[in-house]
Amino acid sequence: MPNMKDLYAQVDAALDDILALEQALVRIPSVNTGFMPTGNETAVAEYARDWLAEDGIESEILGRDPDRGNLIARMEGRSGKAGLMFMSHTDVVPVEDESKWRFPPFSATIAEGRVFGRGASDCKGLLTAQMMAMRLLKRNGIELNDSLILASGADEEHGGRYGFGWLAENHPEKIAAPFAVNEGGGAPIQAAGALTYVLGVGEKGRLQIEIDVKGVSSHASVPWQGTNAMYRLSRALSNIERFEPELDTSTGLFDHLSTFAIEHRPSPDNIEEIIAEVEPANPRFASLLKALSRMTLTPTMIRGGIKSNSVPESIRLTCDVRTLPHQDEQYVREQVEQVLEGIPGIEFEIDYMAQPNSSPFDTALSQSIRSVTAQALERDDIQWVPAISNGFTDSRFTRPLGIVTYGFSGSHPDDDPMITFTHGTNESIGIKSLVSGTKIMLGLACDMLAAK
Numbered sequence: 001m002p003n004m005k006d007l008y009a010q011v012d013a014a015l016d017d018i019l020a021l022e023q024a025l026v027r028i029p030s031v032n033t034g035f036m037p038t039g040n041e042t043a044v045a046e047y048a049r050d051w052l053a054e055d056g057i058e059s060e061i062l063g064r065d066p067d068r069g070n071l072i073a074r075m076e077g078r079s080g081k082a083g084l085m086f087m088s089h090t091d092v093v094p095v096e097d098e099s100k101w102r103f104p105p106f107s108a109t110i111a112e113g114r115v116f117g118r119g120a121s122d123c124k125g126l127l128t129a130q131m132m133a134m135r136l137l138k139r140n141g142i143e144l145n146d147s148l149i150l151a152s153g154a155d156e157e158h159g160g161r162y163g164f165g166w167l168a169e170n171h172p173e174k175i176a177a178p179f180a181v182n183e184g185g186g187a188p189i190q191a192a193g194a195l196t197y198v199l200g201v202g203e204k205g206r207l208q209i210e211i212d213v214k215g216v217s218s219h220a221s222v223p224w225q226g227t228n229a230m231y232r233l234s235r236a237l238s239n240i241e242r243f244e245p246e247l248d249t250s251t252g253l254f255d256h257l258s259t260f261a262i263e264h265r266p267s268p269d270n271i272e273e274i275i276a277e278v279e280p281a282n283p284r285f286a287s288l289l290k291a292l293s294r295m296t297l298t299p300t301m302i303r304g305g306i307k308s309n310s311v312p313e314s315i316r317l318t319c320d321v322r323t324l325p326h327q328d329e330q331y332v333r334e335q336v337e338q339v340l341e342g343i344p345g346i347e348f349e350i351d352y353m354a355q356p357n358s359s360p361f362d363t364a365l366s367q368s369i370r371s372v373t374a375q376a377l378e379r380d381d382i383q384w385v386p387a388i389s390n391g392f393t394d395s396r397f398t399r400p401l402g403i404v405t406y407g408f409s410g411s412h413p414d415d416d417p418m419i420t421f422t423h424g425t426n427e428s429i430g431i432k433s434l435v436s437g438t439k440i441m442l443g444l445a446c447d448m449l450a451a452k
């Protein structure tokens with residue numbers, strides 16, 4: 001086993017290299033609008049490939065589209081099979097209003113101990129940490145029992161059809177590993193006076209429901225000759241507003257609430273009370289508990305009517321639905337049928353945008369994440385809780401392949417997640433998090449893979 005103290009000191013000493021790499025990656029504007037041609041992630045992949053090649057680390061770029069390449073680098077271990085995969089993505093979301101940014105969004109300006117720029121945190125900071133960890137493994141000649149894969153995908157921000165979705169379908173052997181660390185978790189929170197890290201073990205599903213409301217058109221001057229679809233729609237909307245989703249406390253987080261000084265064992269009967277108690281002091285955590293204890297059904301768009309003097313005969317209402325990992329399509333269908341029951345002229349269709357997914361909490365990788373984080377941060381007071389996230393990441397493509405995938409980026413406890421502004425104006429990452437992330441990724445590779 002390599003001397004970890006010495007390796008962590010090397011990370012501290014490599015600060016300038018870490019910052020230079022992060023800045024170089026942010027300065028490549030790999031903006032993904034969702035409409036082709038877009039992304040241009042190949043430019044990031046090529047930069048990363050050449051940077052890794054300086055130390056003789058080999059990689060390849062694979063893609064469905066030549067401009068939207070996915071980077072896959074590999075450090076071979078003795079067994080020839082992979083033991084761990086570093087995951088991230090190379091695309092970034094668009095900038096809404098550049099004039100509101102304190103610094104140009106692709107300048108990667110360093111100020112106040114942070115690197116500012118679109119993608120600084122999501123997800124080029126994690127990619128920086130993982131690439132830097134690979135470089136240090138290589139420079140120290142650390143021998144691996146099993147191989148380490150670094151896979152950075154395109155198109156994460158718009159469904160992954162050019163990125164991990166495509167890789168999982170077309171090249172599953174390139175990303176085959178028993179364990180992976182990705183974005184989507186690892187935010188430090190202060191709870192009950194202790195440092196707590198939330199490990200991302202799963203993601204809620206996202207569905208879109210299209211509800212078609214039919215009526216009969218007529219001239220608006222004689223409305224009784226028609227059937228106005230608006231009134232049917234208003235019944236549907238008020239039923240949705242009154243919808244009381246079934247309460248559910250079966251996801252792993254609820255087994256760990258004592259960590260947050262919540263003494264009552266949560267159940268569907270008392271979870272609303274618990275949330276109300278938590279709310280005043282910790283609204284962010286209350287919101288998380290709310291999201292993880294139920295399916296949500298939220299109307300988001302309406303299209304209908306063709307003319308100001310015609311009774312509308314057709315309206316489409318779009319709803320966003322988020323499901324817990326065990327709530328399947330049949331469950332959603334039954335819930336929506338109940339909500340719309342008794343309203344004439346209504347039909348609906350369900351479209352999956354992302355399947356709910358999860359990995360078990362108690363595994364060799366979660367053990368390793370705990371011990372390495374304690375060691376890298378020199379803290380022995382860290383508590384861990386598993387959480388399902390509201391949003392989704394590329395982990396939804398790797399979990400179904402049997403890869404235990406955790407969201408954990410190694411953020412530093414001093415780096416307040418509330419000022420990161422992922423996807424927002426003035427996105428940034430704390431320099432301390434780039435350093436702690438690098439140490440933790442390096443530690444994980446040594447702990448999981450290095451010859452003992």
Ligand SMILES: [Zn+2]
Pocket residue numbers: 089122123156183
């Ligand atoms: Zn991301």
